[in-house]
Amino acid sequence: GAVEKGCQQYPRSLQTILSYGTAGIRMRADNLDYILYRMGLLSVMFSKFRKGQVTGLMVTASHNPAEDNGVKLIDTMGEMMPIAWEKHATQLLNVGDDKLEFSLEAIVKEEGIDINIPAVVCTAMDTRPSSVQLSKAAVDGINALGGESHNYGLLTTPQLHYIVCCINTKEQYGLPTEEGYYSKLTSAFLKFNKDKRTSKYLPGLHVDLANGVSAPKIKALKAYLNDSLEINIYNDGSSGKLNYECGADFVKVGQCPPSGIDLQQGMRCASFDGDGDRIVYFYKKKDGQFALLDGDKIATLFASFLSDLVKASGLKLNLGLVQTAYANGSSTKYITEIMKVPVACVPTGVKHLHHKAGDFDIGVYFEANGHGTVLFSDAAQKSILQQASDNSLDKDTREVAGQLITAMNMINQTVGDAISDMLLVETILAYRDWTCEDWDSAYTDLPSVLLKVKVEDRTIVKTTDAERKTTSPPGLQEAIDQLMAGYKFGRAFVRPSGTEDVMRVYAEADTKENANKLAYEVGLQVY
Ligand code: 16G
Ligand code: ZN
Numbered sequence: 001g002a003v004e005k006g007c008q009q010y011p012r013s014l015q016t017i018l019s020y021g022t023a024g025i026r027m028r029a030d031n032l033d034y035i036l037y038r039m040g041l042l043s044v045m046f047s048k049f050r051k052g053q054v055t056g057l058m059v060t061a062s063h064n065p066a067e068d069n070g071v072k073l074i075d076t077m078g079e080m081m082p083i084a085w086e087k088h089a090t091q092l093l094n095v096g097d098d099k100l101e102f103s104l105e106a107i108v109k110e111e112g113i114d115i116n117i118p119a120v121v122c123t124a125m126d127t128r129p130s131s132v133q134l135s136k137a138a139v140d141g142i143n144a145l146g147g148e149s150h151n152y153g154l155l156t157t158p159q160l161h162y163i164v165c166c167i168n169t170k171e172q173y174g175l176p177t178e179e180g181y182y183s184k185l186t187s188a189f190l191k192f193n194k195d196k197r198t199s200k201y202l203p204g205l206h207v208d209l210a211n212g213v214s215a216p217k218i219k220a221l222k223a224y225l226n227d228s229l230e231i232n233i234y235n236d237g238s239s240g241k242l243n244y245e246c247g248a249d250f251v252k253v254g255q256c257p258p259s260g261i262d263l264q265q266g267m268r269c270a271s272f273d274g275d276g277d278r279i280v281y282f283y284k285k286k287d288g289q290f291a292l293l294d295g296d297k298i299a300t301l302f303a304s305f306l307s308d309l310v311k312a313s314g315l316k317l318n319l320g321l322v323q324t325a326y327a328n329g330s331s332t333k334y335i336t337e338i339m340k341v342p343v344a345c346v347p348t349g350v351k352h353l354h355h356k357a358g359d360f361d362i363g364v365y366f367e368a369n370g371h372g373t374v375l376f377s378d379a380a381q382k383s384i385l386q387q388a389s390d391n392s393l394d395k396d397t398r399e400v401a402g403q404l405i406t407a408m409n410m411i412n413q414t415v416g417d418a419i420s421d422m423l424l425v426e427t428i429l430a431y432r433d434w435t436c437e438d439w440d441s442a443y444t445d446l447p448s449v450l451l452k453v454k455v456e457d458r459t460i461v462k463t464t465d466a467e468r469k470t471t472s473p474p475g476l477q478e479a480i481d482q483l484m485a486g487y488k489f490g491r492a493f494v495r496p497s498g499t500e501d502v503m504r505v506y507a508e509a510d511t512k513e514n515a516n517k518l519a520y521e522v523g524l525q526v527y
Helices: 001-011 033-049 081-095 099-111 130-144 155-169 180-194 214-225 248-254 294-314 329-339 350-355 378-388 396-408 420-432 436-440 475-483 513-527
Strands: 023-029 054-059 068-074 120-125 150-154 204-208 230-234 269-272 279-284 290-295 319-323 343-345 361-365 373-376 448-453 463-464 469-472 491-496 501-507
Touching: 001 033, 001 099, 001 130, 033 054, 033 068, 033 081, 033 099, 033 120, 033 130, 054 130, 054 155, 068 130, 068 155, 068 475, 081 099, 099 420, 120 155, 120 350, 130 150, 155 180, 155 420, 180 214, 180 420, 204 420, 214 230, 214 420, 248 269, 248 279, 248 290, 269 343, 269 420, 279 294, 279 420, 279 436, 290 294, 290 436, 294 319, 294 329, 294 361, 294 373, 294 396, 294 420, 294 436, 294 463, 319 329, 319 350, 329 343, 373 420, 378 396, 396 420, 448 513, 463 491, 469 475, 469 491, 475 491, 475 513, 491 513, 501 513
Parallel strands: 054 120, 120 150, 204 230, 204 269, 319 343, 319 361
Antiparallel strands: 023 068, 054 068, 269 279, 279 290, 361 373, 448 501, 463 469, 491 501
């Protein structure tokens, strides 16, 4: 039938075994056509499985080089596709063309799908040269199974997540358009900031857009912000290459400013990644040193702000923070010991953090690399709304609840979102009349380093305890423990990457030199 015909157009061109990975598929764009076609098929199955609710398919390879591309599948509530469905994705990726229909039938059977339910899939893409063609392959896959496709063209990943959520909640979450997105977030921003009186906080922000899809989007956003936030744009794609020497990943890993920004004292800067789901801040310290305000710093800023509001409102809501092993040891210490907010640690990958954040009434989650957001449980949303309109309470208490609602409306709860995170960071800094130095002073990061090690077979390393320890090969953890013991504040771990064929080594210690040494020594253990 139609599926087979599509196979002729998109034959399986790679014989290697692929897997769906940490956050979808990513690789050189050359061989992705058949993969996108097949993921189009899968997204239709998933929509049918969800009784015809809309699912999403985003063509992007995020912070990876411009020559790469990939796909992220989106759940009906706008979150990431459930882990339980990844095995179907992996299965579909690896069968021969002649077995594709059979494989689809197996999914129908296993999941008890009613094949007659009409399916709808929203697609969008980032600015990579290959994205147009790959979107077409995905749409052909969607249509081959009779699914209805809505192509939104260029969007940031979180914008597509937002739109999917809006459609399936019947617009309760907002209007399912790009304009609806800007208007929801910026109305909240303008409302919160309308009476701001600041002296130290300056409204100028300098943003590196990684030469990616966020460039046109930030330009559109600016029209909604009037002059309440002055955004200066860098790396907007007009001359530089996507993610090349710029963007959130470059800045975080290299701990240096992106090219294109001449960093001066007093400048407050941020870097987005290529598809707009990560953000880190940075500035130049008084002593001239580069200082990074990463996902951990953003998480503590959000958590302390929200926990202050919750306290002032008198609401009984439990607030918690979710991190990964990459979180700087100083941040974890600060959150637990000073802020007295509970911290959970989960394996790398937004799906794990997002899931865990749902255990709290208000769950703040961030990866150190800058991907994160805040989740409010249904019960929490309800009690906040109730409090804001309860006329038996005094005006101040009601107003604080109102502030919580406004903050909530500024947050994209479906997934980490650089635009939304940026608006909330700016709101909090203005509210507290803080400079970057004020924000940064809460705690001092331990020097840290992240290495990649090329290995023959990265699957031999198995981890436990949210990737903080290894269980295999035998003896590896004991060796790492011994190395760590040799350094003050020494902490290190290794884990196989879920997106690249490498091992990752992370280390932190009292000095940069010691962190480097520890990482190197641990790296030798897996090399
Ligand atoms: C993906 C993940 C990111 C994670 C990174 C780790 C999402 C949306 N993105 O970019 O959260 O930090 O992979 O990659 O989940 P690694 O497994 O190669 O270290
Ligand atoms: Zn990304």
